[in-house]
């Protein structure tokens with residue numbers, strides 16, 4: 104869990120920070136490629152305080168239920184829904200969907216600052232209990248939700264912004280082959296350029312290695328096989344689109360880095 108807290112002299116300060124955090128959370132989810140995330144009102148629960156929201160990713164496997172109207176004027180966790188069957192703003196009926204919580208934010212007010220004696224003097228020298236906000240983002244459950252939304256029949260297919268592995272170098276050929284030397288060079292070159300890289304130099308069949316690479320879901324698969332020897336080329340394949348690029352052995356590492364940057368830019372343009 105990523106936690107953050109904000110401390111203010113008054114409620115207006117808290118509300119400003121609450122808005123800033125809300126905006127930042129939406130940007131984080133968008134950039135990771137998470138879809139269908141909605142901010143819904145939730146119970147303050149054990150944390151206490153005056154107002155709380157959850158960020159809910161709509162998913163059929165979710166453990167929570169969200170009630171919302173068509174325009175999302177009303178959006179609440181059904182835990183806090185009291186008898187309401189229609190939206191107070193538009194009058195529309197409330198629909199229900201399963202969802203997973205991927206973040207929660209609280210306006211805590213002065214509950215903890217009073218208990219902990221956390222006071223400060225304001226500009227007019229008036230002693231005030233600090234007004235607190237709390238902001239949590241569920242990093243580990245976020246990964247589960249991302250995989251739930253971003254996979255195909257072959258395995259994990261995360262966006263480049265959220266994938267754990269940038270490039271997966273698959274060596275086809277024995278340990279003393281030219282392919283093995285080229286694969287090791289490309290692997291070292293990618294690491295030196297700051298990418299997170301896997302090297303598959305196992306003594307296994309090509310099909311098995313490709314299946315495992317798809318399952319793990321690195322953004323790019325770099326296949327180094329007999330063509331590295333024969334025509335001096337390697338193949339780069341994009342996990343999410345399946346697009347294939349042939350590049351020369353000598354500039355393969357640079358080509359992988361550039362392609363990875365291109366994919367990140369493409370994602371940022373739509374997310």
Ligand SMILES: [Zn+2]
Nearest residue numbers: 172176190193
């Ligand atoms: Zn409504």
